[in-house]
Amino acid sequence: MDKDLKKLIEISQSGGAVLKKYFGKKLDVINEKYNASDLQTTVDLESEKVIIDQLKKYFPDYNILSEEVGKIDNGSKFTFVIDPLDGTNNFVLGIANFTSVIGLLEGDKGIMAAVNSPMTNETFYAASGRGAFLNGKKIKVNTESDMTRSTISHEVDYHHDQTRTLNIRHELGANIKVKRLLTDWSPQFMICLLAAGRLEGIIREEGEIHDYVAGKIIAREAGAKITDYQGKPDQSDKTDKFIMSNGTQVHDRLIEVVNKK
Known part of the structure; x- marks a missing residue:
């Protein structure tokens, strides 16, 4: 080492x-x-x-x-x-x-x-x-692709749009019926759990740099897919708005969720 x-x-x-x-x-x-x-x-x-x-x-x-x-x-x-x-x-x-x-x-x-x-x-x-x-x-990340068998974390900052937050969580929980929707207050831990294969996806809605930088490094090295909301590859580890997943169809579904009108 x-x-x-x-x-x-x-x-x-x-x-x-x-x-x-x-x-x-x-x-x-x-x-x-x-x-x-x-x-x-x-x-x-x-x-x-x-x-x-x-x-x-x-x-x-x-x-x-x-x-x-x-x-x-x-x-x-x-x-x-x-x-x-x-x-x-x-x-x-x-x-x-x-x-x-x-x-x-x-x-x-x-x-x-x-x-x-x-x-x-x-x-x-x-x-x-x-x-x-x-x-x-x-x-390494897992290979689960079924949203109803997936655990998803939705992470927001203290300035978040509450209506948008509620809409996204309703879509994931009530409409898609993911296995479990997490809204934990330890975002770096959630990213590490995805890297270890325990979560399938994360939606990050902005935040402070200390909330995600270390986790991004670990998740990327574990094979996670990290993109913006349009599916374009993450270009900077300072970017605070992103979707992270195990790289299966889960990622595409999360992109659909954040862009749903």
């Missing part, structure tokens, strides 16, 4: 260890950033500090873009994109779906990522051209 990837895995696990230490305990919510569901806690900040301190130590020349502190610009073509607690709402509510996330961009292209899920003891990771892995074992 590449020493940089190995170090990235270790750092994501260090962030995850902070999350695990505090899970289930009473927390101080120190900020509502956009609305009541967009939270910042003391745990976000502690996990972030652990991650950033180690990145600065081992990769001192790289830029860092983190959800809580913003950008540390060192003028590098390489940028780490961090979410120290992907799934803060889940964490606060006592739902054990959350992750510690680090992705590495070279310009607009993701080249390395590690996502640690501390409560399931799972670390997903990938490097460009080398495949995707979960706890040392190679992973």
Whole structure:
């Protein structure tokens, strides 16, 4: 394994260890950033500090873009994109779906990522051209093509059009009758589950860069198909509006869903 990837895995696990230490305990919510569901806690900040301190130590020349502190610009073509607690709402509510996330961009292209899920003891990771892995074992998307046997995740940001959101979810759940429709608050974890063959498709309706960059790297290396809403290949890992799937007919059906009038 590449020493940089190995170090990235270790750092994501260090962030995850902070999350695990505090899970289930009473927390101080120190900020509502956009609305009541967009939270910042003391745990976000502690996990972030652990991650950033180690990145600065081992990769001192790289830029860092983190959800809580913003950008540390060192003028590098390489940028780490961090979410120290992907799934803060889940964490606060006592739902054990959350992750510690680090992705590495070279310009607009993701080249390395590690996502640690501390409560399931799972670390997903990938490097460009080398495949995707979960706890040392190679992973790939599944081959399910039947929408009624497919689990689909619909992910939106805090500014989403509620009418459009409801229409898409109605189409998937009531009309198409997918096996399960997920609307979880840990988007990076959902992408990793698709990469591991546990989900079939994801509709991403915009969002912040830390919500998807690392997951895109891992999913692409696991064989996922990623396109815009017209089915054109995803051109940049900074693009926040996309469809991701296992590459079967599920993908075409999701394109139909997002474009239905």
